[in-house]
Amino acid sequence: xxxxxxxxxxxxxxxxxxxxxxxxxxxxxxxxxxxxxxxxxxxxxxxxxxxxxxxxxxxxxxxxxxxxxxxxxxxxxxxxxxxxxxxxxxxxxxxxxxxxxxxxxxxxxxxxxxxxxxxxxxxxxxxxxxxxxxxxxxxxxxxxxxxxxxxxxxxxxxxxxxxxxxxxxxxxxxxxxxxxxxxxxxxxxxxxxxxxxxxxxxxxxxxxxxxxxxxxxxxxxxxxxxxxxxxxxxxxxxxxxxxxxxxxxxxxxxxxxxxxxxxxxxxxxxxxxxxxxxxxxxxxxxxxxxxxxxxxxxxxxxxxxxxxxxxxxxxxxxxxxxxxxxxxxxxxxxxxxxxxxxxxxxxxxxxxxxxxxxxxxxxxxxxxxxxxxxxxxxxxxxxxxxxxxxxxxxxxxxxxxxxxxxxxxxxxxxxxxxxxxxxxxxxxxxxxxxxxxxxxxxxxxxxxxxxxxxxxxxxxxxxxxxxxxxxxxxxxxxxxxxxxxxxxxxxxxxxxxxxxxxxxxxxxxxxxxxxxxxxxxxxxxxxxxxxxxxxxxxxxxxxxxxxxxxxxxxxxxxxxxxxxxxxxxxxxxxxxxxxxxxxxxxxxxxxxxxxxxxxxxxxxxxxxxxxxxxxxxxxxxxxxxxxxxxxxxxxxxxxxxxxxxxxxxxxxxxxxxxxxxxxxxxxxxxxxxxxxxxxxxxxxxxxxxxxxxxxxxxxxxxxxxxxxxxxxxxxxxxxxxxxxxxxxxxxxxxxxxxxxxxxxxxxxxxxxxxxxxxxxxxxxxxxxxxxxxxxxxxxxxxxxxxxxxxxxxxxxxxxxxxxxxxxxxxxxxxxxxxxxx
Numbered sequence: 001x002x003x004x005x006x007x008x009x010x011x012x013x014x015x016x017x018x019x020x021x022x023x024x025x026x027x028x029x030x031x032x033x034x035x036x037x038x039x040x041x042x043x044x045x046x047x048x049x050x051x052x053x054x055x056x057x058x059x060x061x062x063x064x065x066x067x068x069x070x071x072x073x074x075x076x077x078x079x080x081x082x083x084x085x086x087x088x089x090x091x092x093x094x095x096x097x098x099x100x101x102x103x104x105x106x107x108x109x110x111x112x113x114x115x116x117x118x119x120x121x122x123x124x125x126x127x128x129x130x131x132x133x134x135x136x137x138x139x140x141x142x143x144x145x146x147x148x149x150x151x152x153x154x155x156x157x158x159x160x161x162x163x164x165x166x167x168x169x170x171x172x173x174x175x176x177x178x179x180x181x182x183x184x185x186x187x188x189x190x191x192x193x194x195x196x197x198x199x200x201x202x203x204x205x206x207x208x209x210x211x212x213x214x215x216x217x218x219x220x221x222x223x224x225x226x227x228x229x230x231x232x233x234x235x236x237x238x239x240x241x242x243x244x245x246x247x248x249x250x251x252x253x254x255x256x257x258x259x260x261x262x263x264x265x266x267x268x269x270x271x272x273x274x275x276x277x278x279x280x281x282x283x284x285x286x287x288x289x290x291x292x293x294x295x296x297x298x299x300x301x302x303x304x305x306x307x308x309x310x311x312x313x314x315x316x317x318x319x320x321x322x323x324x325x326x327x328x329x330x331x332x333x334x335x336x337x338x339x340x341x342x343x344x345x346x347x348x349x350x351x352x353x354x355x356x357x358x359x360x361x362x363x364x365x366x367x368x369x370x371x372x373x374x375x376x377x378x379x380x381x382x383x384x385x386x387x388x389x390x391x392x393x394x395x396x397x398x399x400x401x402x403x404x405x406x407x408x409x410x411x412x413x414x415x416x417x418x419x420x421x422x423x424x425x426x427x428x429x430x431x432x433x434x435x436x437x438x439x440x441x442x443x444x445x446x447x448x449x450x451x452x453x454x455x456x457x458x459x460x461x462x463x464x465x466x467x468x469x470x471x472x473x474x475x476x477x478x479x480x481x482x483x484x485x486x487x488x489x490x491x492x493x494x495x496x497x498x499x500x501x502x503x504x505x506x507x508x509x510x511x512x513x514x515x516x517x518x519x520x521x522x523x524x525x526x527x528x529x530x531x532x533x534x535x536x537x538x539x540x541x542x543x544x545x546x547x548x549x550x551x552x553x554x555x556x557x558x559x560x561x562x563x564x565x566x567x568x569x570x571x572x573x574x575x576x577x578x579x580x581x582x583x584x585x586x587x588x589x590x591x592x593x594x595x596x597x598x599x600x601x602x603x604x605x606x607x608x609x610x611x612x613x614x615x616x617x618x619x620x621x622x623x624x625x626x627x628x629x630x631x632x633x634x635x636x637x638x639x640x641x642x643x644x645x646x647x648x649x650x651x652x653x654x655x656x657x658x659x660x661x662x663x664x665x666x667x668x669x670x671x672x673x674x675x676x677x678x679x680x681x682x683x684x685x686x687x688x689x690x691x692x693x694x695x696x697x698x699x700x701x702x703x704x705x706x707x708x709x710x711x712x713x714x715x716x717x718x719x720x721x722x723x724x725x726x727x728x729x730x731x732x733x734x735x736x737x738x739x740x741x742x743x744x745x746x747x748x749x750x751x752x753x754x755x756x757x758x759x760x761x762x763x764x765x766x767x768x769x770x771x772x773x774x775x776x777x778x779x780x781x782x783x784x785x786x787x788x789x790x791x792x793x794x795x796x797x798x799x800x801x802x803x804x805x806x807x808x809x810x811x812x813x814x815x816x817x818x819x820x821x
Contacts, residue, residue: 019056019084023048026089039063086229103200103220105209105501106435107447113511115552115566117203117621128778130241130816132250137193141201142690143674145709147184149805151273151319152352155184160670160694161216162707170221173402176213177429178455178493178576183746190347190378192269192325194252197224205570205603207548208515211497212573215601226256226263228333233258241816246809247274267327276319279798279810284768286753290807298369303468307366318353337388345380356805374409397436404429423461423485430454443505455493457576459486483533487580489526496520513552520545521573525580533582533591534638540594546571566605573598578662589652593661600628614680622673629664632702633744636661665701689715706746709802710734724779731772736802738766747803770799784820
């Protein structure tokens with residue numbers, strides 16, 4: 001009995017005085033084994049076990065401990081500042097950050113084991129650039145092109161695919177919804193770039209991990225996450241920037257609190273974008289292309305009966321707007337390794353003028369007095385539960401639920417009319433993702449999961465007559481219903497999917513991966529009689545099932561070479577925008593087509609990378625994709641319409657317009673390659689270059705494919721300074737011939753220079769080649785204060801990027817400051 005009593009008190013005493021800590025990756029939040037914890041002064045050493053746990057009892061209370069692990073920055077802590085079960089977060093070093101991939105197969109892995117082409121934008125790169133918008137940020141990602149039609153624009157293009165063929169994801173939640181359209185899409189702007197800890201771009205079909213829409217690839221944004229048990233309990237981070245000549249500014253403020261078991265983060269950003277001033281030097285030779293001679297001063301309260309003349313032809317009036325973004329995150333760590341996260345995000349803009357439409361002419365004069373996107377609003381509420389399992393088939397898991405409320409609108413009025421038309425779309429999007437990871441043996445990883453989504457779309461439209469007194473709008477008439485953009489009786493779009501992905505190290509140098517996903521989709525839409533364009537429409541229902549697969553192989557025979565190959569398939573089921581949209585553009589009216597079928601992509605990739613001992617490298621990735629039942633715009637007649645004598649036209653909003661619809665046009669091909677070279681010229685000077693070549697082959701029905709960019713090249717020469725960096729950048733795009741443009745208007749041929757005019761009409765030139773020089777510098781004044789400056793478009797060159805309806809900014813000086821208190 002005495003022995004048992006002594007043993008009991010010995011156990012209690014040991015438990016009370018045992019001090020253990022857990023070491024985890026600050027990015028992936030995975031536990032780290034074999035982390036060296038060293039008291040250099042006394043020569044004592046201990047390492048974390050397979051669960052990332054270490055016992056600190058052998059160290060004195062005054063010991064200064066060094067936490068080190070290969071590929072991570074050293075962390076120094078005093079033992080006296082640590083409490084039992086405290087988590088120590090290690091930050092991957094700069095080079096390792098780009099070698100860890102979070103998004104492929106919705107789980108973490110090393111880049112060398114992946115066959116997919118992936119680009120990574122780290123938090124350091126984001127901070128250094130201090131971008132005003134996510135569109136500006138994505139232009140820095142190798143392999144990405146961004147289209148722009150107005151100041152509040154930015155539509156990313158991956159491998160010749162754009163808009164609803166590129167999947168956007170934030171913190172594991174799909175941003176793509178039931179009304180993501182084809183052509184150009186600017187929803188990426190609702191994600192604040194200064195709220196991001198990193199962004200990853202996966203190129204090529206990624207439907208196994210992400211489902212429908214991921215034909216060109218996936219852009220996955222990761223917002224900042226607070227960490228528990230930080231040595232500094234409270235942080236206040238801020239930034240402010242101003243771009244001269246463009247009257248653009250951005251302010252951001254972030255507060256973070258770190259407790260023993262919980263932490264929180266709050267961030268608010270405000271952006272003001274002024275009217276864009278185009279470049280004045282015109283090496284392309286077109287003296288008047290893009291210049292503004294007249295513009296509309298009309299607003300919600302101001303009335304102008306005619307366009308206003310201006311002598312400042314380089315200022316692109318009606319290209320400015322404002323935006324406010326919010327991020328709030330709460331995390332709680334339980335004792336058993338369970339972590340709960342509540343993720344709240346909000347974004348709201350002012351009206352965003354559609355610059356290209358406000359420059360559209362009809363009969364020699366501006367056509368539109370108003371063409372604005374109304375305030376773009378996004379609210380995300382996403383609770384997440386993550387945990388570590390103790391089974392081989394359940395090593396870790398993550399369950400993410402989300403509710404999104406979105407609102408967008410369009411406000412249109414012609415100069416010849418007092419009728420203001422408004423189209424309003426409201427969406428509620430619900431989703432649930434469950435992602436699990438198994439480790440059956442060393443070098444064998446198995447991921448699996450499921451996804452459910454449900455979209456509820458409510459579309460309304462109305463016209464109102466303005467009551468005007470002088471230049472003031474003093475009232476509006478009662479609302480009169482007009483045809484809605486989407487089904488007027490409401491519509492829903494839902495999906496259910498299961499997936500699995502297996503990754504197996506055949507040898508220490510070779511990895512084979514295989515994944516499969518099965519997805520079921522259902523779409524329902526109804527039209528009320530008062531808003532019908534097609535008299536045959538009443539109710540539509542579509543259900544589809546699609547199975548996709550990916551097989552990849554990565555081989556690294558030595559430390560210098562990596563070879564990889566990938567064969568994958570993907571799909572995109574028609575959404576509400578594809579099937580049920582009504583929209584007029586340049587005399588072409590898109591009407592619903594309920595007979596639309598999904599499109600499927602079959603793609604092959606091959607890549608090679610050579611790296612030298614100084615970490616310089618050259619990487620080339622080539623791809624070839626065949627798209628079956630490609631969805632494109634085509635002629636479409638409404639048989640029961642007699643509003644005009646021509647069967648191919650109808651009367652819409654007072655104008656005679658040709659009717660078109662989205663149709664399946666058969667098989668098309670997209671192929672090309674990207675290359676990247678990084679050369680460490682010396683310990684302080686480095687070079688980085690990227691090249692994108694994309695080709696597309698349509699068919700007799702589709703004609704030329706849209707979004708096929710000309711050759712793009714970018715190069716950067718970077719100098720490391722004692723306390724900062726200095727960079728010189730050069731960007732170039734080849735010309736795009738008019739004969740290579742899409743015939744259905746997505747590429748904006750009418751936005752290019754005029755070659756000639758005759759009785760038969762206008763002959764356009766296509767987009768001229770262009771190049772641009774930029775300069776950047778980033779300097780740390782102290783450990784907590786950084787300043788940066790940049791000169792965009794050094795030579796003040798006038799140009800427009802391919803398919804863009806607005807000229808790029810001219811020479812612009814930007815100054816920014818970041819601080820950490």
